[in-house]
Amino acid sequence: MSAIPEHHVVGRRTPRVDGEDKLTGRADYTVDHRLEGMLYGYPVPASIAHGTLEALELDAARAMPGVVDILHHGHFPDLHRSPNSMRQGNAVSEVRLPFEDDRIHYHGQYIALVVAETLAQARAAAFRVEARYHRNAGAMTGLAASDDEGEEVGQYTRGEPELAFGIAPVILDATYTMAAESHLQLEPHATLAEWREADQRLIVHESTQGVFYQRNALAHIFDLPPEQVEVISHYIGSGFGNKLFMWPHAVATAAAARLLGRPVKTVLPRQQDMMTTGHRPASRQRIRLGAELDGSLASIQHDSLTETSTIDRYVDACGGATPVAYACDSVATHQRILPVHHGSPCPMRAPGEASGLFALESAIDELAVALDMDPLALRLKNYAHQDPQRGLPWSSKHLDRCLESTAERFGWASRDPGIGNMRDGDEIIGQGMAAATWFAGRQPCAARVTLRADGVFVACGTQDIGTGTYTIVAQTVAELTGVPVARVEVRLGETGLPAGPLSGGSMTTASTLPAVAAAVRDALAALKEVATGPGGSFEGLDPAALDVAAGTLQGDSRQAGFAEILARHRLSDVTGEGSAAPADERQEYSFRSFGAHFVEVRWDPGISRLRVARVVSSIDVGRAINPVAARNQVEGAIVMGIGMALLEGLDYDPRDARLINANVSDYRIPVHADMPEIDVELLDYPDYRFNEFGARGIGEIGLTGIAAAISNAVYHATGKRLRDLPISVEKLMDRT
Amino acid sequence: MMETIEYSPEAAVSVHLTVNGVPVTAEVSPNAILLDVLREQLGLTGTKKGCDHGQCGACTVHVDGRAMNACLRLAVMCEGQAITTIEGLAEAGQLHPVQQAFLDHDAFQCGYCSPGQIMSAVALLEDPRVPGDIVTVREAMSGNLCRCGAYQNILAAIQDVRLRRHGQEGGDDA
Numbered sequence: 001m002s003a004i005p006e007h008h009v010v011g012r013r014t015p016r017v018d019g020e021d022k023l024t025g026r027a028d029y030t031v032d033h034r035l036e037g038m039l040y041g042y043p044v045p046a047s048i049a050h051g052t053l054e055a056l057e058l059d060a061a062r063a064m065p066g067v068v069d070i071l072h073h074g075h076f077p078d079l080h081r082s083p084n085s086m087r088q089g090n091a092v093s094e095v096r097l098p099f100e101d102d103r104i105h106y107h108g109q110y111i112a113l114v115v116a117e118t119l120a121q122a123r124a125a126a127f128r129v130e131a132r133y134h135r136n137a138g139a140m141t142g143l144a145a146s147d148d149e150g151e152e153v154g155q156y157t158r159g160e161p162e163l164a165f166g167i168a169p170v171i172l173d174a175t176y177t178m179a180a181e182s183h184l185q186l187e188p189h190a191t192l193a194e195w196r197e198a199d200q201r202l203i204v205h206e207s208t209q210g211v212f213y214q215r216n217a218l219a220h221i222f223d224l225p226p227e228q229v230e231v232i233s234h235y236i237g238s239g240f241g242n243k244l245f246m247w248p249h250a251v252a253t254a255a256a257a258r259l260l261g262r263p264v265k266t267v268l269p270r271q272q273d274m275m276t277t278g279h280r281p282a283s284r285q286r287i288r289l290g291a292e293l294d295g296s297l298a299s300i301q302h303d304s305l306t307e308t309s310t311i312d313r314y315v316d317a318c319g320g321a322t323p324v325a326y327a328c329d330s331v332a333t334h335q336r337i338l339p340v341h342h343g344s345p346c347p348m349r350a351p352g353e354a355s356g357l358f359a360l361e362s363a364i365d366e367l368a369v370a371l372d373m374d375p376l377a378l379r380l381k382n383y384a385h386q387d388p389q390r391g392l393p394w395s396s397k398h399l400d401r402c403l404e405s406t407a408e409r410f411g412w413a414s415r416d417p418g419i420g421n422m423r424d425g426d427e428i429i430g431q432g433m434a435a436a437t438w439f440a441g442r443q444p445c446a447a448r449v450t451l452r453a454d455g456v457f458v459a460c461g462t463q464d465i466g467t468g469t470y471t472i473v474a475q476t477v478a479e480l481t482g483v484p485v486a487r488v489e490v491r492l493g494e495t496g497l498p499a500g501p502l503s504g505g506s507m508t509t510a511s512t513l514p515a516v517a518a519a520v521r522d523a524l525a526a527l528k529e530v531a532t533g534p535g536g537s538f539e540g541l542d543p544a545a546l547d548v549a550a551g552t553l554q555g556d557s558r559q560a561g562f563a564e565i566l567a568r569h570r571l572s573d574v575t576g577e578g579s580a581a582p583a584d585e586r587q588e589y590s591f592r593s594f595g596a597h598f599v600e601v602r603w604d605p606g607i608s609r610l611r612v613a614r615v616v617s618s619i620d621v622g623r624a625i626n627p628v629a630a631r632n633q634v635e636g637a638i639v640m641g642i643g644m645a646l647l648e649g650l651d652y653d654p655r656d657a658r659l660i661n662a663n664v665s666d667y668r669i670p671v672h673a674d675m676p677e678i679d680v681e682l683l684d685y686p687d688y689r690f691n692e693f694g695a696r697g698i699g700e701i702g703l704t705g706i707a708a709a710i711s712n713a714v715y716h717a718t719g720k721r722l723r724d725l726p727i728s729v730e731k732l733m734d735r736t
Numbered sequence: 737m738m739e740t741i742e743y744s745p746e747a748a749v750s751v752h753l754t755v756n757g758v759p760v761t762a763e764v765s766p767n768a769i770l771l772d773v774l775r776e777q778l779g780l781t782g783t784k785k786g787c788d789h790g791q792c793g794a795c796t797v798h799v800d801g802r803a804m805n806a807c808l809r810l811a812v813m814c815e816g817q818a819i820t821t822i823e824g825l826a827e828a829g830q831l832h833p834v835q836q837a838f839l840d841h842d843a844f845q846c847g848y849c850s851p852g853q854i855m856s857a858v859a860l861l862e863d864p865r866v867p868g869d870i871v872t873v874r875e876a877m878s879g880n881l882c883r884c885g886a887y888q889n890i891l892a893a894i895q896d897v898r899l900r901r902h903g904q905e906g907g908d909d910a
Contacts, residue, residue, distance in 0.1 A: 019839045020831065022847025023854065025782015025822035032781035119776055120768065186786045186794055186848040186883050237784070237848030238884055270787040466846025466884055628842045632886055636845060639885030664791035664881065672877040675887045 041266035049657035066121030108275025150338035159330030164299035168290025179649030187237020241347035278346030318356035361708030387590035430717025436595035436705035446498035455487030462500030468629030506697030518578025622687035623694035637702025756824025771806035793880035803859035822851035845884035
């Protein structure tokens with residue numbers, strides 16, 4: 001390992017470089033784009049969840065002003081499916097093509113796309129489309145309504161978990177359930193597609209977390225060479241996973257644009273967005289723990305069942321973190337999926353493990369109660385000093401420091417463990433805690449850097465979904481060139497740029513920055529070549545002897561600015577290319593991020609009011625490249641965790657699987673008034689075994705463990721162990 | 737800057753607005769929503785549509801100085817009224833103090849709700865009926881959802897502006 005570098009821009013608070021555009025309304029989100037001659041698409045959703053579309057009555061809609069065409073099963077081009085492969089980079093969220101047949105698999109499935117001259121006309125006409133259905137009996141309304149155990153899709157075993165459970169002196173066997181959650185990203189899904197007949201090019205503006213995946217999928221679907229498909233996404237009104245992979249609205253919109261020879265824009269209305277573009281699936285998880293009297297874990301068994309749709313096989317792997325969470329010789333996880341008549345689920349922030357750690361970290365708390373042990377002490381007792389799944393050392397793990405620091409700042413030592421013993425006026429105080437963890441991964445990435453007289457231009461085909469990627473890329477360039485952040489222009493979110501990774505899995509930072517750094521070094525090498533060549537400012541010097549500082553090359557007690565060197569040789573710029581990919585680091589180490597959440601809830605039984613009053617967290621993600629944005633990620637994840645624990649659940653009608661609360665007030669998310677005091681500490685232990693900047697990524701980890709910490713605090717306040725999320729207030733009210 | 741725009745065949749009503757200080761006459765259909773007129777007819781896409789049902793606050797604009805959801809208002813109801821959108825907040829290229837405070841406090845992530853958050857914040861800071869304590873401010877801002885969860889920083893930005901203003905005026909904060 002090389003010497004630890006000293007950074008001046010990386011790791012320092014940096015205002016977002018895209019901030020002014022976002023805060024003045026100039027930022028061009030997909031929904032804001034407009035092209036000459038553009039038409040508007042408006043989908044018509046199925047009003048049943050399980051059955052057949054028998055007939056569409058379109059005459060009234062067709063006669064509405066401005067209607068240009070209506071696409072549907074009987075009037076749609078013959079397209080191909082995407083291979084739907086992660087390895088090939090063409091995964092899609094729903095593999096079925098729009099209007100593929102007359103079968104209805106979920107409420108909201110598109111039965112038509114109305115295309116008209118204006119948004120108002122398209123919308124008005126869409127409401128005039130009439131459909132006749134044959135409803136099938138026996139819609140699968142959700143796993144809660146079924147005894148079906150589904151199909152096993154994955155398992156892991158080490159040691160003898162059943163045997164160890166059978167002989168353990170203290171055991172816990174509990175089942176935890178969670179409602180499906182909506183991502184509810186504020187910018188709805190949107191596509192603006194343009195077909196250029198002359199050169200057979202499909203150009204698509206999409207609010208997406210993965211421009212290259214969508215390009216590759218569209219190329220397969222429209223049977224075009226990938227070079228003839230372009231996908232652009234400069235600003236994304238967030239995604240949280242449901243904009244990772246393409247949904248059918250994009251296919252329908254692109255097909256309409258090609259068919260009609262005019263650009264078509266479709267922005268999903270909120271209700272349709274919630275019905276058709278994914279959710280975190282509902283889950284049922286059984287946890288069995290066996291422990292010695294001193295708290296040593298002898299056995300962990302984690303059996304998960306999650307919903308999928310009848311048309312896709314989405315696996316929300318709840319047990320992903322269970323084999324590595326604690327030092328325990330006997331561990332088993334089983335994962336099963338159950339098809340139901342909902343739209344296809346998809347990854348949602350910390351997919352699988354956010355649900356899994358709710359169950360596991362609740363169970364650990366229950367075990368602590370059974371053992372009469374402090375839950376913090378129980379976690380330290382079973383601390384995994386190395387990766388117990390792979391037997392490798394951690395690259396960098398400071399969970400112990402997270403737990404100690406958080407406990408100290410929270411004041412855990414003064415907690416009275418008795419149920420309901422802590423009071424403040426009418427309120428009963430509950431205090432709970434849980435650990436957090438999320439894997440650290442990297443994806444291949446390429447970047448291009450151009451040194452110009454007026455600054456540096458850097459390009460990479462990844463995206464900034466609000467996490468701050470534009471800014472950390474600019475910081476990296478500024479760090480390595482000495483050019484101020486303000487003079488670094490960052491271009492992301494285009495398939496015309498060097499291929500970049502998905503914005504997902506908390507992998508973007510660790511994937512992108514090493515590629516950007518490599519491109520900067522390549523560009524600097526090109527500049528040094530020029531400067532040391534004939535007629536150069538450093539003619540005859542060894543390029544390796546030149547230093548870079550403050551936008552200049554320095555050597556032999558002289559210095560020359562980038563612009564001066566370029567001007568001297570009549571060059572507009574020099575360009576460098578760089579790429580990075582996971583290497584063999586995983587053969588020697590295991591990489592994960594860690595954290596701890598301590599939560600105080602207040603329960604006022606007189607008025608049945610439950611609120612989260614205080615959250616204290618410490619997060620160990622290596623080096624935070626931009627601490628201000630990194631902290632924001634964790635705070636935002638905590639807010640989402642409050643929603644998961646107390647508020648959020650998609651409600652499907654138990655009679656027919658129709659989604660009841662597909663709107664922003666019946667599906668409740670935290671608002672300003674729900675905010676607790678939040679104290680987030682980012683530990684600073686750079687993980688240089690992972691990459692040269694020591695960063696592991698921070699988007700998801702804050703959402704892991706938080707729901708368990710809240711649930712554990714509710715138990716401490718009320719004595720009620722509520723194993724079903726969300727913990728809505730009626731579940732706490734005393735029934736008399 | 738803006739003039740009469742012929743829009744759609746069924747447009748039947750002329751509505752006279754002052755949008756960001758500029759008089760505008762728009763030909764709108766009687767059921768046209770203010771939000772759609774701003775975005776689709778006047779090209780002011782800074783005002784965002786998040787739900788179209790008055791549930792998320794992303795479309796908050798000022799109508800004669802009051803913060804309102806543009807998705808819940810017919811354009812024809814605004815005859816003669818002054819509309820301010822996020823595009824009208826910065827003056828002479830200088831960010832409004834609330835915009836600047838949002839930047840300084842990182843009071844956003846994806847930025848999609850930010851125009852609405854900012855318009856609500858500006859209105860409440862100028863509303864003498866709204867006390868400045870954090871409980872009241874949180875309540876007053878609760879019509880503006882932020883799914884990225886940047887609420888803590890949004891509150892800090894608002895309170896920072898309040899503090900600076902009161903500092904200038906020599907008053908003390910509630």
